[in-house]
Amino acid sequence: MDTSKLGSSDRLLLAALNLISERGYNGVTTMEIAKAAGLSEKTLFRQFGSKQKLLEAAFDRYHYAEEMKKLFNEKLVWKLEADLLLVSRTYHEIMNRNRKIFQISLKDEGQLPGFRERTHKHPHQLLEILTNYFITMSDKGKMIAANPEMQAFSFMMMNYGAFQNDLDSHKNYPSISLEPFIQESIKIFARALRP
Amino acid sequence: MDTSKLGSSDRLLLAALNLISERGYNGVTTMEIAKAAGLSEKTLFRQFGSKQKLLEAAFDRYHYAEEMKKLFNEKLVWKLEADLLLVSRTYHEIMNRNRKIFQISLKDEGQLPGFRERTHKHPHQLLEILTNYFITMSDKGKMIAANPEMQAFSFMMMNYGAFQNDLDSHKNYPSISLEPFIQESIKIFARALRP
DNA sequence: CAAATGTCAGTCAGTACTGACAGTCAAACC
DNA sequence: GGTTTGACTGTCAGTACTGACTGACATTTG
Known part of the structure; x- marks a missing residue:
């Protein structure tokens, strides 16, 4: 990333995010x-006062957090495969956008109060949405009726696992090997849930 | 855990494992x-020489690592649900036994050379086994024939996600909420893969 | 007695953070 | 146009503390 044109404050925030997400809070010096x-x-100290405040500022500035609920009510088409695809894509988009923040919250949980909760807010929201979606789909007779909570949970866990796996192996962005997984995982669920 | 009866060496190893898995290598002092x-x-220093060596010793001593392959060839019964259950259970057993070591490898990746590989060896093995299992099941006509690699991968990712989720939320052992998940996730896959 | 452990004082390197001072540069003023 | 001002940045020396690790000597314990 070319940061040369950014203000010094942003350059510091991004550098902090990059380094700390790789080596942990205590693994990087100011x-x-x-x-x-x-x-x-x-x-650095003139702008942020302390290392802690620097990280918190980075979190606030770069934690993407738009609302999703409305977005979904508009986009769902009530066809299982299409909608599962939408959920998968949205999930991975959120997670990848917050990838570094997410890694920090994994490594330095103890360091930051309430970090984890904030990071997991959107995934949780998605889970709720998906559960409700399954319930409605059952009502419409477009899906088997049985344990929508667990089905939604399973679907989310599958994507969570794949995301984490992605974090480790190829540390770069392109979710290239993610795509075939998404396709196949949706096929599996669609087949399993079809009435 | 009551460690009072253990030798001092083991007490140190366990203490290191507990603390470092919670707060990271750099987050804990000798x-x-x-x-x-x-x-x-x-x-501590008399026994292990350095903090690094202490952690490495802890890893070697408490990283459970039996062979699995033979075990499976005996236990598989070639009925989808039963065998998927076996795989799930084995997976979570391995992961939970190595839970703390696993957490350390997540947090302090950079600190230890080759840690990650060793931690992931068994899950990878399981993935291979499952893939081959799917292939054979297809050949036997007991399963749909399509993309066994990705199907196995999806199944493993689902369990990986659930395990990680478990790590975060209830930091204690009892995988109590894991059980219904395992049941439902197997139902889903069995239904999806049935011919 | 011998092996393991504790105590304590201390070294050495690192690290967050500060203060004093100087340079740059662009806008504002004369 | 030249000067001044103010915001921002750099340099450097230094403080205060922490944390890994050591050595000398005393104490416990089987």
């Missing part, structure tokens, strides 16, 4: 962060 | 580990 941002350590 | 073990810091 000196390193400043160097990575092409600035002096002094500037 | 002093804390020693205190938690009810011993002096000096003893």
